[in-house]
Every structure is written in C-alpha cells, then in structure tokens.
Amino acid sequence: MDNDLIARIAGGDDSALRELFDAHAPWLAARLRAALPAGDVEDVLQETFLAVWRSAGGYREQGSAGGWLWVIARRQAAQWLRRHGRDESSIDALAVTQMSATTDPADVAAARTDLAAAVESLGAEGSPEREVWRLLYLEDQPVARVAELMGVPVGTVKSRAHRVRRLIRTALAGRPSAEEGS
Amino acid sequence: MNVEITGLTRRFGRTQAVNGVDLRTGQGVFGLLGPNGAGKTSLLRMMATVIPPSSGSLSLLGRNPAEHRSRQELRRRLGYLPQNLGYYPGFTVVEFVEYFALLKEMPPGRVPAAVAAAVERVGLGDKAKAKMRTLSGGMLRRAGIAQAIVNEPELLLFDEPTAGLDPEQRVEFRTLLREFGRRATVIVSTHLVEDVGAACSEVALMHEGKIAFQGTPDELTARGVGHDSGDAPLERGYSAVLAAARA
C-alpha cells in the first residue's frame, strides 16, 4: 500500500503524496514533537514531505515505508536545527523517544543531556552494541536488515538490542522510562 | 461600514436593472435574494467594479471605485465569483487560481502558498494539477471560489455560488461562507432561499431593481406567518414579501 503510494509519488502523482501525508504525518508529528517545539515540528514535517517528493524515485522496498519516512524526518530535523543554529542533541532524543513509551517533552529534554554519556557506555565506536544502537535506533532499520548488515542472526540482534536498552537505562540512572514499554 | 450604497441605479438601454438601491453593511454574510431579473447580478457587478453605476453613490471598503487609484486598491482586496465564470481550458486548477492571484497584484512570493491554501480550502486538492477542461460543473464552481478567496479578500462577492454544487458541497460551502463572514463582508446573490437561511446574518430581497425587504433571516421568516405559499418558513417569508411587492 505505502510502497504503491511511494511509486506513484516517484511518478509525479501529488495526490499519492497527499495520501502518504494523511497516513503518516500524524505519528511523525507526535514523535518529532517529543523533541522539538510545535513550530519547528511543522517546518521539519514540511521539509520531510518535500524530501519524500524529491527522493521517492530512490526508494527501495526494504523494510517499512514508515521506517524510511522516519529516517528522512530525523535527517531533516538535524538539518533544520543546524541551519537555524540550534542544539542538534535534541535529535538524539528522538531516538530515545523511539525506544521509550514516554513522549513527554520534559522527560526527553532531561534525558537529552545524559544521552551522550549513555551512548558512550555502550562501548567504543563500531562495537556490536554501538552498531545496534546506530542501525536499529538512529537509522530505524528493521531488525532483519540490521541482522543482515551485521552478519548475525536476528535473535542475536534482538538480544543485543535488549542489552543496549539495559545499558542505556543504567546510564540514564533514575530514568527507567527509557526501557519500559519499548 | 464596508459597503455603503445610496440611490444606486443602473440602466441598460431602456431597461432599469437597478433602481435606487440603498444598502449598508459591515462584516458578516449578507444574502441577496430575489427572482431572476430582479437586479441582483447588476448590483453585484457594480460592487465588483465591472460596470459603473448610471447614478447614485458607491463606497466599498471606504473607497470610491470611481477613482482610478481607489479602484485599484479596492480590487486588490476584492474577491468576485461571477455567475458565468469562464475559464481557460488548458490551465490547471493551480494555474487558473495563480493567474488571478497575480492579476490581483498579490506579492509573487506569497502566491504559491496562497494558491495552495485556497485550492485546499475548496476541496480541490486532489484536482490541483488537473486541466480545467476535465472538471465537472461543481468543480469548476469551486475553482472559481478558490480564485475569489485566494487574496484573503475583505469584500467577497459571490453570484449564485452554489449553482452546480451537490447538496454535500453546498453544506460545506455554507461553512466556508460563515468562516469568511467572521473577518470579511461577504455578499451572496442566490435564488436558493435555504442558502440564505443557513449562512447569512442579514438578507435583502430584490424585486424589479429595488430592495423590497432588508433584515435578518428571522425577520424575513416572520413576514411569512399566515402565508401559505412555500414549503419552509423562510420560503413563505420570501413569497409573502414578493407578493406584497408585486401588489
């Protein structure tokens, strides 16, 4: 369904873009809102769907369209913040909201400052846990794709993801919401 | 007062289309009722600065349309949907609305967003890139409404806007009318009494170039008490006023 829409968008069909917008903009807005003020969410969402319009031709049917959209949204958010001279760390917080049940902006903002340290606790750059963190939570790749990229079974990715969440939770001491509900 | 009209007349040869109309109105939706040939369209065309009055005075948004500069300023703040719209068959809906936005001298930088907002507002988003010649009558009417509202006008003139719209679209259009009535003067000419009852805060009934009644829809309804012609209370009021005017 979404794949068909994206194919139509690639062909220049603006009504397909509208359908994709209606289906996905609400949850994208909610996720972005966890880390950004409402005005910025509107701007980032607009840039996201314009990027979708421009880049639909490069879409490959791997994983979910939602995941693809989220990667674009997060990239647009980072670009938006950089362009406007804002603190980009709020984008990392978007990954936290993804792992967490909470979308309370206050919670996320508080978590943001400790996040860098928490990510450090996963190990050195390139370590299996850091890779799982990057692929699964930052790039929003599906588990099967992460397993494929890392050359390990799906079960291993899942157990590493569990370990990542536990380490993050420990690092963000006193902020148990980072794992619960994930 | 956004509209101040005194002793306005308009002749076409020997025909006296508008015959001494006085009218004052501010923000809100004003309904212009009357049978075909009552002079509604001629009155609207004068307000749209399309034709000059034969005599009488006309002040719109505090400007005198007889003066060149005032007329130009007024036209930038005006939205007009003629009875016979006319369209360019090869234009898309967006091109059509954009064309008139530019002719209304909107700042070019604001035009794309204003066009998109107007097209969405009339529910033509899924036909934005369709050629005008492929649209149904109701869709053409909505494209006409989009060009009228694209500049967020302070004075909106609609001549038979619901002609060609299906019942659902008419209900949506009345909602749009009420929205616009909150910040602009909207004058709607129609022969459909139910449009007036649902959307207008004030109404005038024209007969043979003159205003036979002016008041609220409730006051028009009250005129119909005891009158047996018409299916709804407002229709009975309409018929009663017309019968009295003819007598």
Next chain:
Amino acid sequence: MDTPQDVDLNRVWVGVAAQVWRRQPGRIERLVTRVLRSQGLARALLTTPSLLLPWLLASVAVLVAGAAVTAGTGQPVVALAAPGLAAAAVAYAYGPGLDPAWELSRSMAISDRMVLMTRVLAVFGVNAVLALAASAVSGTAAGIALGWLVPMTAVSALALAAATLARSANVGAAAGLAGWAITVLGGQSATGQLDAAVTKSSLVLPYLLFAAGCAAVVLFSSRNPKGTS
C-alpha cells in the same frame, strides 16, 4: 499516535502543496517580468494566443513564402502580406470575445485595459520585427521596404476596434483582412499598381488618421468604469 494538538497538519500540508504545485516560470517569463515589472502582466502577455509558438510559426511560414516570391518575381508580397498578418494577430491578442473569463478580468487590479494594451503592443512589435526581417531577406526596393509599417498600424487598429466592439476576435480579424484587401485592390484599380497601398506617400496621413480614430474607439469601448459618487 495522535497528532499533537499544537501542531497544525493542515498548515504543514499547504506548505508542502505550495512547493509541489508551484509553477516554475520559464526564462522568457522571468525576462518579461523584469521588463514589465509585473509578474501578473508578464503571465497575461505570455498567454496571448497570437504570441504562442504555433501562431508565430505560421506567421513565419507565410512571410518566408512571401519573401521567396518577392525575391523571385519582384512582386511586393511581403509588404502586402505583413499588414494582414498583423491585423489578424492583433485581433487575437485580447478582448471580450477571446478571454473566457472576461467578466472576472474586469474586476482585477491589473485591468483588462492594461492587459489589452500590453498584448497589442507586443503582438504588433513582434509582427513588425518579423515583417522587417522578411523585407530584408527578400531584397525589397528601399521605397517600399518600410512602406507596410504605417498601413500595418492602421489595419491592426481597425482589427482591434472591430474585435472590441463586436466582442469577437473572428470579427476583428475579418474586418482587418477585408479592410486591407479593399485598400490594396482600391489602390490598384486607381493607379494600376499592385503596391500602391504601400508605396503612395499621400496615403500616410489618411492611414494615421484612420488608426487614431480606431484607437479612440478601442479606448472608449474599454474605458474604466467612471460611475458617479
């Protein structure tokens, strides 16, 4: 997940749609906009039927054929064809019979009269340039090389006046072409020369007076509402 209450998705979509639907003006439109200092007027000018490519190509074809005949036979075909072509093009420039949304156009800040004048001047200018080029390549005698310009003005003015009064581009074109044919044939029967209509200097003043009269008719019939107040 529900949309956050303070995020207006409608506004977001309108922002997206504004970019996706936006028409990109071409190089010519940008240039004309700079010259006229009005994007609306530029857009109105570039949608003139007699300035669209098919019309221009047809005009060029007629003038190329005329230039070939002129060069081969010495007959002043280009000089005789140019006013007729211009008259038809001017009649199809603008007017109540040509603009389907004429009524609406009359309520615009950029007035119908402004659009009319801009289009007519542009159409006339383009036709004059084309005829000049055709005259140059056909090696027309210097005496009649520009002799067509004044009659072209008169016949174009006639076509415009007829189109405006009759609210029909066809009537305008027919009046222009008929007026020109009568002038050419009349000139020939009076002097025995086919090119009398474009060579007799005594005709210049009548042509100009006639053009001025037609222009007055156009100005009167497209006058702005005066109204009393």
